[in-house]
Amino acid sequence: SSAGALDAVAQGRAHVAGVHLTDPKTGEANVADARRAAREALVLVTLARWELGLVTRAGDARRVRGVGDLAAPRVRLVTREPGAGAQRILERALRAAGVPLARTRRDALRAEGHLELASAIAMGAADAGVASRDAAIAYGLRFVPITEERYDLAVPRSLIADPRVARLLDALTWSAVRRELDALGYDVGPAGERVAEVSAA
Secondary structure, eight states: OHHHHHHHHHTTSOSOEEEOOBOTTTOOBSHHHHHHHOSSOEEEEEEEEEEEEEEEOGGGTTTOOSGGGGGSTTOOBEEEOTTOHHHHHHHHHHHHHTOOGGGGTSSOEEESSHHHHHHHHHTTSOSEEEEEHHHHHHTTOEEEEEEEEEEEEEEEGGGTTSHHHHHHHHHTTOHHHHHHHHHTTOBOTTTTOEEEEEOOO
């Protein structure tokens, strides 16, 4: 999850964290969560913008048309772990649709990532969940957009000049990498932009 990735960087177990966590109060992407997790200054570099939405099997289009249909007891929901950006989006969408958040806990299967969530739906272990468009594409699933978010890489400022990190960030400008991300449905226009630097809270 995004929160887990930030924690790994803060503890020195990773060089880079991939994050997509929109602050519910300000609508700002990634900055507030990066600041809360940081033990040293972090630089946020955009990887891409991506869409997240409701994922279902194509044959379930009549049964699950939108988030409001997740209230139906016959709909088996797959969720993400606390701290995952997709879980925050699901909970925000449920609140907007007037669906009790308890619905996300009732007999819900939990997935550890977007592809695992999509796989569970494709195999018939669940009927719906929130994941990225590329995960839906990978498993031939129906995708109903909910939101678009900025996906950033959070890097400790002390590691920006590290040759391994510098090469990774440089790769964001390569045309081959941009083509790959574009093929997955990502908006790569802002890829490689340093969008913020945050200090420890």
